[in-house]
Amino acid sequence: MADTPVTPTPDADPVDEPLSPQRVLGARLLGIAALAIAAVIVVLCLTRWNAWLGAARHQRTDDAYLEADLTPIGARVAGYVRAVPTQDFERVRAGQLIAQIDDDDYQAAVDQARAAVDVARTAIGNIDAQTLLQQANVTAARAGIAQAQAVAQRAGRTARRSATLEAGGAGTRDAVEAGEAGALVAQADLQKATALHAAALRQLGVLASQRRQAEAQLRAAQAAASLALINLGRTRILAPQDGVLGQRQVRPGQYLAVGGQVTTLTPLPHTWVIANYKETQLTRMRVGQPVAITVDAYSGVVMRGHVAAFAPASGAKFSLLPPDNATGNFTKIVQRVAVKIAIDDAGGLADRLRPGLSVVTDVDTGAR
Numbered sequence: 001m002a003d004t005p006v007t008p009t010p011d012a013d014p015v016d017e018p019l020s021p022q023r024v025l026g027a028r029l030l031g032i033a034a035l036a037i038a039a040v041i042v043v044l045c046l047t048r049w050n051a052w053l054g055a056a057r058h059q060r061t062d063d064a065y066l067e068a069d070l071t072p073i074g075a076r077v078a079g080y081v082r083a084v085p086t087q088d089f090e091r092v093r094a095g096q097l098i099a100q101i102d103d104d105d106y107q108a109a110v111d112q113a114r115a116a117v118d119v120a121r122t123a124i125g126n127i128d129a130q131t132l133l134q135q136a137n138v139t140a141a142r143a144g145i146a147q148a149q150a151v152a153q154r155a156g157r158t159a160r161r162s163a164t165l166e167a168g169g170a171g172t173r174d175a176v177e178a179g180e181a182g183a184l185v186a187q188a189d190l191q192k193a194t195a196l197h198a199a200a201l202r203q204l205g206v207l208a209s210q211r212r213q214a215e216a217q218l219r220a221a222q223a224a225a226s227l228a229l230i231n232l233g234r235t236r237i238l239a240p241q242d243g244v245l246g247q248r249q250v251r252p253g254q255y256l257a258v259g260g261q262v263t264t265l266t267p268l269p270h271t272w273v274i275a276n277y278k279e280t281q282l283t284r285m286r287v288g289q290p291v292a293i294t295v296d297a298y299s300g301v302v303m304r305g306h307v308a309a310f311a312p313a314s315g316a317k318f319s320l321l322p323p324d325n326a327t328g329n330f331t332k333i334v335q336r337v338a339v340k341i342a343i344d345d346a347g348g349l350a351d352r353l354r355p356g357l358s359v360v361t362d363v364d365t366g367a368r
Contacts, residue, residue, distance in 0.1 A: 057366040059285060063336065064275035066295070068355040071243075071265045073098060075256045076234040077106065084262075088247045092239040092265070099250060099262050101235040110232050113225035120218035127211045134203050141197035148193040152186035243267040269350040273305065273341040275361040276315060278334050284365035285310075291341050292362040295349065304345040307363060311338035339363075 079101040086098050239245075246264035250256055273293060277285070285307065293303040314335040316323055341361060346353060 057284075057364065059277065059281045059363045059365055060360065061275055061277050061281070062358070062360045063277075064273055064341075064359045064361045066271050066353055066355050066357045066359060067274045068266050068268065068271045070246075070355065071240065071267070072261050073237065073240070073263050073265055074259050074261045075099075075101065075237060076258065077101060077231050078258050079103075079105070079235065079256060081250050081252050081254045081256055083252055084248060084250060086245055086248070086263075089244060091244050091268075092242070094239055094241045096239045097236055098239055098245070099237040099256075101237070101256060103232055103235040106228065106232040106235055109228040110225065113221065113228040116221040117218065117225050120214060120221045124211060124214045124218060127207055127214055131204065131207045131211070134200060134207055138197065138200040138204065141193065141200045144193035145190070145197055148186065148190035152190045155186035237262055239265060241265070241267050266355065269346075269353060271353045271355060272308070272343060273359055273361060275339045275341055275359075276336040277339050277363075278336055279314065280334060282310075282337060282339075285339070285363055286365070290364050292364070293341065293343065294360045295353070296358040296360070298349055298352070301347045301349055303343055303347045303349065305341045305343045307339060308342040309340040311340075313337075 081099055082102045083100040084098070085100070086092060086096075092098065243265045246266070248263050249261050256262070273291075287307050287309065289307045291305045291307060293305055295301065295303070311318075314337050316335055339361075343353075
């Protein structure tokens with residue numbers, strides 16, 4: 001029986017044909033080209049990424065927050081709190097009473113200091129009266145000198161006449177001795193009057209020194225009175241400026257020491273933005289450039305502002321332990337620099353902005 005030829009069915013697997021050398025070479029060249037392009041892209045990204053980032057016109061960051069001046073308000077004198085007429089988160093005006101410390105002791109100190117001032121003024125008045133009296137004593141002493149001089153001159157002439165008469169035989173020795181004694185007594189009286197005059201003048205100097213001392217005591221008493229009055233005024237803790245209070249830290253009847261915090265005051269609506277930009281984003285950033293600001297809490301509202309200032313150093317330099325890369329291994333980390341942004345147009349949100357809210361800032365570095 002003759003063999004029947006077998007016909008291959010369509011479902012049979014075709015035999016793989018070997019690739020031609022040209023196709024293998026083309027595939028290899030294509031792979032090498034792809035690797036080369038990828039390497040070029042990686043090198044460009046590693047070497048030019050910072051330049052591309054810094055050259056961008058719009059520099060954006062979400063590492064930004066609203067800031068404001070938070071003023072702690074504390075006591076400058078100690079005492080028990082008499083009243084706290086304000087409430088938590090209340091808006092106050094400059095000079096408004098926030099807390100009142102019991103002022104009875106301080107009022108008594110003021111009265112005592114004022115009495116000391118009156119005593120010092122009275123002492124000056126007494127010295128002035130003594131000075132007037134002493135000036136009269138000086139005048140009297142000066143008149144005594146004139147009187148003693150006149151007596152001394154007359155006694156001297158009498159002694160000389162007695163001596164002349166004795167020499168001519170018309171006088172006695174007793175008369176001569178009496179004249180000489182009278183002259184000596186007159187000279188002694190003159191010296192006494194001169195000494196009394198000098199003492200009276202020195203007493204005027206003593207009184208002048210006492211007056212200067214009394215004036216110094218008066219100034220000290222006045223300073224003490226002023227200090228007592230200042231401390232009395234400090235028992236009224238007032239708002240230093242307009243703003244919104246934080247939570248109260250004291251209540252009536254509580255003892256408050258010097259420096260004890262009463263509350264905090266935030267001068268709203270005066271706020272600004274602190275945006276921490278990467279150092280590579282500061283290439284074209286300048287003071288005065290416009291900024292678009294969006295607040296996370298109020299999406300859809302765009303506020304307008306401008307770059308106001310740059311921090312004098314990166315944030316790492318202000319940390320508790322600044323990094324020191326001079327020793328050991330080194331890993332380069334992109335630093336951030338704080339940029340202060342002033343808000344020019346709050347878009348109707350001025351009264352709703354609060355320090356600490358997160359914002360997103362977009363600086364237009366191409367605007368002039």
